[in-house]
Amino acid sequence: MEYGQADSPLRVLDNLNFSMDGGDTVAIVGPSGSGKTTLLQLLAALEQPTHGSIQLDGQALSHLSPDELADFRRDNMGIVFQSFHLIDSLTALANAALPLDIAGQADSTKRAINMLERVGLKDRTTHYPQQLSGGEQQRVAIARALVHEPRLILADEPTGNLDEKTGKRVADMLFDLHAQSQSTLVLVTHDMRLAQRCKRLFWLESGKLRVEENSEFSA
Numbered sequence: 001m002e003y004g005q006a007d008s009p010l011r012v013l014d015n016l017n018f019s020m021d022g023g024d025t026v027a028i029v030g031p032s033g034s035g036k037t038t039l040l041q042l043l044a045a046l047e048q049p050t051h052g053s054i055q056l057d058g059q060a061l062s063h064l065s066p067d068e069l070a071d072f073r074r075d076n077m078g079i080v081f082q083s084f085h086l087i088d089s090l091t092a093l094a095n096a097a098l099p100l101d102i103a104g105q106a107d108s109t110k111r112a113i114n115m116l117e118r119v120g121l122k123d124r125t126t127h128y129p130q131q132l133s134g135g136e137q138q139r140v141a142i143a144r145a146l147v148h149e150p151r152l153i154l155a156d157e158p159t160g161n162l163d164e165k166t167g168k169r170v171a172d173m174l175f176d177l178h179a180q181s182q183s184t185l186v187l188v189t190h191d192m193r194l195a196q197r198c199k200r201l202f203w204l205e206s207g208k209l210r211v212e213e214n215s216e217f218s219a
């Protein structure tokens with residue numbers, strides 16, 4: 001994966017080759033600038049690789065049009081961003097219901113309330129993002145990412161902006177929801193304690209990928 005002009009490209013990821021199984025938990029780790037977010041954005045099809053291809057469930061993402069990609073993302077992925085990316089003019093409930101509303105699903109409110117309950121925010125449904133703490137906003141973001149029960153959850157530093165206690169609570173929630181839905185969870189983190197909760201570690205350095213199986217899962 002390269003950024004920049006064709007005559008002076010910046011090669012961020014070099015010849016990566018890997019596969020993931022459904023239900024896997026993967027932590028993408030590595031030094032600042034090593035391409036962790038770039039890899040996550042490639043998996044989310046928010047960026048297209050300059051070389052090679054990415055297939056999800058046998059579907060080559062590069063063969064899809066922008067509209068098809070949006071539909072594919074909506075149907076299969078839940079994305080949690082470090083900076084929450086909530087819509088300020090919508091309540092917590094409306095934010096959480098958004099993926100279902102976009103998909104035109106009739107029971108969106110009921111399902112979004114249920115998801116907000118699961119992330120411990122039942123009594124914050126009518127609050128706007130500005131009226132919520134950082135941890136609460138991240139929990140709304142997780143509720144929104146998971147409300148449509150995606151098969152692939154992608155989270156970029158999901159606890160990066162949170163204090164330790166809130167971060168642990170948010171991480172617990174993410175892993176609980178992953179376990180309940182048997183979805184694939186891929187997260188970017190600088191926090192090795194969080195990374196060690198994943199079955200596989202994807203180490204990025206100088207554009208190269210090293211995959212490490214977490215020995216705690218092999219017992």
Ligand SMILES: Nc1ncnc2c1ncn2[C@@H]1O[C@H](COP(=O)(O)OP(=O)(O)OP(=O)(O)O)[C@@H](O)[C@H]1O
Pocket residue numbers: 003004010012030031032033034035036037038039
């Ligand atoms: N849109 C872009 N255009 C040009 N260069 C970019 C772009 N996005 C990222 N880069 C460069 O690609 C490299 C990898 O960036 P990336 O954000 O993927 O790293 P990271 O491992 O997530 O870093 P951090 O841990 O600091 O968040 C960096 O050198 C960055 O400057």
